[in-house]
Amino acid sequence: MKSTKPLGLKGVAILFGLVLLIGFFGGLGSGFLADRPGSGAFWTTVAFTTVMMAAVLGVSFWWWSRLDEAAREAHKWAWYWGGSSGMLIGLVFMLVLTTRPADIALPASLGETPAELVGAGMVITLGFQLIGYGLAWAWWWVGRR
Structure with a gap:
């Protein structure tokens, strides 16, 4: 892979601005499209969301290409161990909720419809994954300082 210039503070600010x-x-756009009825609005929402996610992925590729090897290894390690641990915690909750539904009262704020x-x-599991990722990332760096 060819060498590229690291981001620096200006690059991080640009990256943050792009993501914002x-x-x-x-x-x-999603809020505007959410109130539109019909299959045309549904497919427009799918297309719009796909374009937005592709834009985020493009920014991610740009960011990743400018990371040094140590930072890449830290992120890969954190993604595997932290994300997997967070997913495992979410799986435990799912198994408990589906095998013991009569014993657990879910807060109304989680929703009512399926x-x-x-x-x-999904959001709660993603939260566990992000927390695990952050902890694993910090663990990796502390272990190498």
């Missing part, structure tokens, strides 16, 4: 812009326009509950479960 994508998130702002993605949220604005789609809302699935979405809440």
Whole structure:
């Protein structure tokens, strides 16, 4: 792989700004499209969301190409161990919730419809993965200092 210039503070600010812009326009567009009825609006939402996710992936590729080897290894290690641990915690919750539903009262804020509950479960599991990722990433760097 060819060597590229590291990001530096200016590059990180640009990266952060790009992600904020994508998130702002993605949220604005999704909110606008959410109230539109019909299959045309559904497919427009799918296409719009796909374009927004492709933009985020493009920014991620740009960022990754500028990381040094140590930072890449830290992220790969954290992704595997932290993300896997977070996914495992989410799996434990899912198994307990599906095998003992009568013993657990879910907060109403998680949702009422199946789609809302699935979405809440996905967001909670993603939260566990992000926490695990952050802890594993810090563990990796502390172990090498």
